[in-house]
Amino acid sequence: GENVEQHPSTLSVQEGDSAVIKCTYSDSASNYFPWYKQELGKGPQLIIDIRSNVGEKKDQRIAVTLNKTAKHFSLHITETQPEDSAVYFCAAYGQNFVFGPGTRLSVLP
């Protein structure tokens, strides 16, 4: 079955810096890759997603890149703000949704 790895597990950046979270997947049939942000005490919230026929997608300060050949995809957050602090999950969808273990991002003011 699908296996999704995610790095780093924790990430601390200064406000205004960029943050990058990387994920790899194992099933080449996976074709949809969402990213979720989970704040304390809340459910995961979709922040951006990318499909296998696209290499890059951007939405304001957030971007996602996908390398199908290498089977990895990354989340890029620019100009980080304290409210970006949360746990971020990547996921891959082939036959079902498989989540990475999460990255705890701390943005220091």
Added chain:
Amino acid sequence: DTAVSQTPKYLVTQMGNDKSIKCEQNLGHDTMYWYKQDSKKFLKIMFSYNNKELIINETVPNRFSPKSPDKAHLNLHINSLELGDSAVYFCASSQAPSRGGQQFFGPGTRLTVL
């Protein structure tokens, strides 16, 4: 309006009891899911229903039984609760999974088994 709602938000119960968690979505989605998030934040799918029919049933003990009375509801019933069942349970919904429809999650139910 809340897109995906769950009740209760907190559930504290004794080992051996039977309990249910309810989930409703008002997004018109065909597919609904239950996830378990453990203390280390790992999110693992338990069940997936499409148009009231079970399409995914991961290796979950038989004590867990999902019930979908209609497309907008997917309830989770748990029999003979065990200490290891303590976790946060999330309901989610999406459009057709074959197209990788975007998932929307509920706020979660924190289950504590004493």
